[in-house]
Amino acid sequence: MMIQIRPDRQTLYWSATWPREVEALARQFLRNPYKVIIGSPELKANQSIRQVIEVVTDLEKYSRLIGLLKEVMDGSRILIFVETKKGCDQVTRQLRMDGWPALSIHGDKSQDERDWVLADFKSGRSPIMIATDVAARGLGRTNHVKD
Known part of the structure; x- marks a missing residue:
């Protein structure tokens, strides 16, 4: 496929993490690359985070x-990502009706409400937080499930 692309192309790669294996693969397709690092190159992803992706x-x-929550609910905090604000509220409402200690955070919440939800989540009083992808930017993440 790469042979069919014009040789004067511009190829860009970016990642929050850049494992050596990925960098080696990318170098196969780059000529005279520039590498820009924002932050410290010594920063590593938190290895205690468990990420689950299922189709x-x-x-x-x-x-x-519910099956995943039963497996992992051990006193840790769980962050679940959903695509929409409506979905965020629906999942939270259903979890609460089923007895799970869940709160939601998204862009339609007031700043006071978002601060309260984050404080409850960080303290562990409400160990399950449902968030939209947009609301998730900048959150310190512990455990999460993406819907």
């Missing part, structure tokens, strides 16, 4: 989420 149908999502 399920819409009908299976909630029951699989």
Whole structure:
């Protein structure tokens, strides 16, 4: 495929993490690359974070989420990402109705409400937080599930 692309192309790669294996693969397709590092190159991803990615149908999502929560609910905090504000509120409401200590955070919440939700999440009083992808930017993450 790369042979079919014009030789005077501009190729850009970026990543929050840049493992050696990925860098070696990228170098196969780059000529005279520039590397820009923002922050410290010694920063490493938190190895205690467990990331779960599964492909399920819409009908299976909630029951699989409950299964995952039962597996990992050990006093740690869990961050679940959803695509929409409406979905964020729906998942939170259903979890709370089923007895799970969940709160939601997204752009339609007031700043006071977002601060309160974050404080409850960070303290562990509400160890499950449902967030939209946009709301997730800049959050210190512990554990999370992406819907």
